[in-house]
Every structure is written in structure tokens, then in C-alpha cells.
Amino acid sequence: GAVVSQHPSWVICKSGTSVKIECRSLDFQATTMFWYRQFPKQSLMLMATSNEGSKATYEQGVEKDKFLINHASLTLSTLTVTSAHPEDSSFYICSARKAGAHEQYFGPGTRLTVT
Amino acid sequence: AQSVTQPDIHITVSEGASLELRCNYSYGATPYLFWYVQSPGQGLQLLLKYFSGDTLVQGIKGFEAEFKRSQSSFNLRKPSVHWSDAAEYFCAVAPPPGGNNRKLIWGLGTSLAVNP
Numbered sequence: 001g002a003v004v005s006q007h008p009s010w011v012i013c014k015s016g017t018s019v020k021i022e023c024r025s026l027d028f029q030a031t032t033m034f035w036y037r038q039f040p041k042q043s044l045m046l047m048a049t050s051n052e053g054s055k056a057t058y059e060q061g062v063e064k065d066k067f068l069i070n071h072a073s074l075t076l077s078t079l080t081v082t083s084a085h086p087e088d089s090s091f092y093i094c095s096a097r098k099a100g101a102h103e104q105y106f107g108p109g110t111r112l113t114v115t
Numbered sequence: 116a117q118s119v120t121q122p123d124i125h126i127t128v129s130e131g132a133s134l135e136l137r138c139n140y141s142y143g144a145t146p147y148l149f150w151y152v153q154s155p156g157q158g159l160q161l162l163l164k165y166f167s168g169d170t171l172v173q174g175i176k177g178f179e180a181e182f183k184r185s186q187s188s189f190n191l192r193k194p195s196v197h198w199s200d201a202a203e204y205f206c207a208v209a210p211p212p213g214g215n216n217r218k219l220i221w222g223l224g225t226s227l228a229v230n231p
Contacts, residue, residue, distance in 0.1 A: 004158070034218075043205065043223045044159075093158070102147050102166065102209055104219060108158040 001027050004096050006107035013084055014115055020080045021110045023094030029074035030096030034104060035067070038091045050077055084114040117142050119206055121222035128196050129230045136191040136225050138206030146208040148189040149219070150180055154202040162204075165189060176200070201229045 003026040013019045023033060032051050036044040048064075050056040050071035058064045066088075068080040077096075081088055091111055095104035120139045128134055140146060148165040163174025170182040180191045189206060206222040 006158075041226075043221045046218055049218065095159075102217075103149060103161055103164055105161070106151075106159040108156075 002098075002105040003027050004030075004094065004105050004107040006094055006110050008110060009108060010111040010113075012113045012115060015085055016083055018080055018082045019084060019112060020078055021092055021094075021112075023077045023079070023096070023107050025075045025096040025105070028096075028098050028105075030077075031074065031099040032097045033071055033077040034095045034097070035069060035077075035079050036093040036095065038093055038109070040091075044093065047079075081112065084112070086114045088112065089114045117208070117220050119208055119220050119222040121204075121206055121225050123225045124223070125226045125228070127228040127230060130198050131195050134191075134193045134196045134200070134227070136204050136206075136227070138189045138191065138222060140187050140189065140206075140208050140220075142187075142208060142210075144211055145184060146210055146220075148180075148182060149207045149209070150174065150178070150189070150191050151205045151207060152176075152202050153205065153224075159205065162191070196227075196229055198229045198231060201227055203227070 005024045007022045035047045038044050047062045048056040048058045050069050052071050052074050056069035071077040093109045095106045097104050118141045122137050150162040151159040153159045162178050163172050165172050165182045173179050178193050182189050203224045205224045207219040209219050
């Protein structure tokens with residue numbers, strides 16, 4: 001149990017376009033979902049925390065107008081990178097947490113390349 | 116400030132040898148403690164966790180970790196490493212219940228290489 005999927009696993013887009021990444025909890029309800037960014041050979045950087053039905057809470061330095069997060073249901077959260085630029089190229093990872101739980105379960109990640 | 120330190124950036128061991136990955140934390144109270152593994156092309160997988168009770172916790176894939184309050188440490192161990200254990204290992208802590216901020220605080224990771 002506790003499987004999290006992400007789609008797509010990799011995406012290439014042109015500079016100035018937007019791309020949406022989906023994160024789904026397949027066999028549990030996720031009251032909280034997290035979005036991370038990971039640079040090569042580095043740890044995870046938390047971008048935002050989203051609770052189902054509420055606005056996401058963004059970490060300091062993360063542009064909320066650029067990284068739009070929606071958590072419309074207990075099994076789905078989306079991250080939309082708007083007006084993408086090459087510096088947005090990265091590995092984006094989502095995680096999900098059950099109500100009352102403390103551990104997070106992670107998706108496999110999405111590799112975004114902006115050309 | 117709250118922080119997690121993994122002193123070893125990279126470790127190489129021979130297959131069959133024992134392994135210990137270090138993790139130290141700085142936190143006001145005893146946090147909840149986690150070890151995750153990230154293999155190439157795969158998502159982070161929870162190896163084990165400590166919330167309370169027995170300070171030696173068993174996890175998946177033959178891993179165990181010991182919580183030592185006096186040393187603020189939560190080191191990960193495995194008695195005999197397999198080639199498939201080569202991966203990136205992350206230690207993370209979370210505030211205990213009652214805190215307003217329940218984000219995970221991550222160490223920088225330890226990259227494990229296994230020689231045949």
C-alpha cells in the first residue's frame with residue numbers, strides 16, 4: 001500500500017510555455033501533499049505544502065504565481081510550471097501523507113527540461 | 116536552528132561488508148526520524164522510522180537504525196550489503212505531534228557505492 005504516481009515521468013517543453021505535472025495517491029487518501037525540487041546530486045528542496053481543498057503554502061523564495069499548485073481531491077495534486085524558463089529545468093518530486101500520519105510517500109519524480 | 120547532518124557524502128563498501136550511515140540532528144525536542152532510499156529511476160522509498168519506544172528499529176531490505184538521544188543520532192546499519200543497495204540515502208526528521216510545522220527536514224544525503 002501507499003503508492004504514489006506521477007505523470008509524466010519526463011517532459012520537454014519550450015521556453016515560455018506551461019507544463020502540468022500530476023501527482024496521485026493510488027491506494028490511500030492524501031490529506032496533505034508536498035512538492036519538492038531536487039537538483040543533481042543534492043537533497044530535496046521543499047517547494048510547497050498543499051492540503052486538500054485549501055490553498056498551498058509556499059516556501060520562502062518559491063514564486064507561487066510561477067508554480068501553481070492545486071489539490072482538488074484527496075488523491076490528486078497538480079503542479080503547473082507557468083512560463084517555463086531553462087532555469088526551471090529540474091527533477092520535481094511529489095509526496096503524499098495520510099491524515100494523522102507522519103511519514104510521506106513519494107512519487108517517482110518528473111524530469112522537466114525547458115529548451 | 117533545526118538541521119539534519121549526514122557527515123558522509125559518499126561511501127564505498129564491498130559487497131557482503133557491513134554498513135553504517137551516520138545521521139545527526141539538531142532539534143529542540145526529540146523529533147520523529149526517518150531514513151529514505153533513492154535508487155536511480157525510482158522514487159524515494161521509506162526504509163524505516165522512529166517515533167518512540169524501542170530505540171532499535173527494523174526496516175525493510177534488512178536495514179536497521181538505532182536512535183541515541185544522548186548523541187542526537189539515528190544511524191542506519193546493515194550487516195551485509197548487497198550490490199542492489201547502491202543508492203542515495205537520506206535521513207529526515209519531522210516535528211513531534213503538536214507542532215505547527217510538520218515539514219520534513221532533510222539531510223543532504225549519502226551516496227552509497229558497492230564494489231563487487
